[in-house]
Amino acid sequence: xxxxxxxxxxxxxxxxxxxxxxxxxxxxxxxxxxxxxxxxxxxxxxxxxxxxxxxxxxxxxxxxxxxxxxxxxxxxxxxxxxxxxxxxxxxxxxxxxxxxxxxxxxxxxxxxxxxxxxxxxxxxxxxxxxxxxxxxxxxxxxxxxxxxxxxxxxxx
Numbered sequence: 001x002x003x004x005x006x007x008x009x010x011x012x013x014x015x016x017x018x019x020x021x022x023x024x025x026x027x028x029x030x031x032x033x034x035x036x037x038x039x040x041x042x043x044x045x046x047x048x049x050x051x052x053x054x055x056x057x058x059x060x061x062x063x064x065x066x067x068x069x070x071x072x073x074x075x076x077x078x079x080x081x082x083x084x085x086x087x088x089x090x091x092x093x094x095x096x097x098x099x100x101x102x103x104x105x106x107x108x109x110x111x112x113x114x115x116x117x118x119x120x121x122x123x124x125x126x127x128x129x130x131x132x133x134x135x136x137x138x139x140x141x142x143x144x145x146x147x148x149x150x151x152x153x154x155x156x
Contacts, residue, residue, distance in 0.1 A: 008036055008142060012149045022153055023058060029150055030060040033127065037139065040105060041128040046154070047072065047081060047121050054081070054124070061128075066101040075099035080110040081121045088140055090133035102128065109135040111143045113154055122154040 011032055019025035026044050034042040041061030045054050054077050055069045067074075072081055076097050080087040088109045092098040098108065105128045113123035125147055127135070135143075 004036070004142070008032070009145055009149050012146055016150055016152055019153065025153055026150075027058045027060070029146075029153075030058050033125070033143075033146065034060040037127070037129075037134075039127050039134070040130045041102060041126075043126040045077065045124045045126060047123055049120060054078075057123075062102070067099055070099065076108055076110045077124055077126065080112050080124060084112060084114075084121060086111045086140055086144060088135050090135070104130045106130055106132040107134040109140060109143060111140075111147045113147045113151055116151070116155050125150075 012029060015025050015028045015032070030042045030044055033039070041059065043059040043065055044057050046057055047054050049072065052072045053069055054072055056065050059065060072078055076087045076089060076095070076099070079097055086109065089095045089098065090107050092105055092108050108126065108128045111125040112121040113125065114120065115122045125143055127143065129135070
């Protein structure tokens with residue numbers, strides 16, 4: 001997993017450092033993360049703390065998110081934002097916070113993206129899988145490392 005994490009981090013760093021277009025770079029990141037774990041869906045979101053909303057920027061998967069914009073207090077994303085920690089749910093059907101996006105999703109992980117001083121959550125990485133308990137501690141650590149690498153795309 002360590003070699004894979006290093007390769008993913010390198011690929012993400014290359015996408016970020018050569019980015020001329022934020023949306024194109026973020027789309028490439030979503031696609032890279034989705035293909036790396038053969039996940040059902042990956043979305044990247046902006047968090048507007050002042051406006052109190054979370055908005056999807058890009059996604060990779062079979063369809064657009066059911067909730068492209070929603071209140072900052074809702075869902076697993078809201079829990080990740082308020083706790084400032086990754087939320088990793090192995091069985092979304094048993095978690096009342098889950099906002100159903102796809103009926104086939106069984107597990108989901110939300111990783112916060114912090115601003116430069118790590119004071120505020122400015123974005124999130126949302127990864128969904130059709131497999132229960134799809135996100136091990138190693139996967140969680142890789143996604144958290146990815147969050148740090150892609151942070152500059154939120155801190156422009």
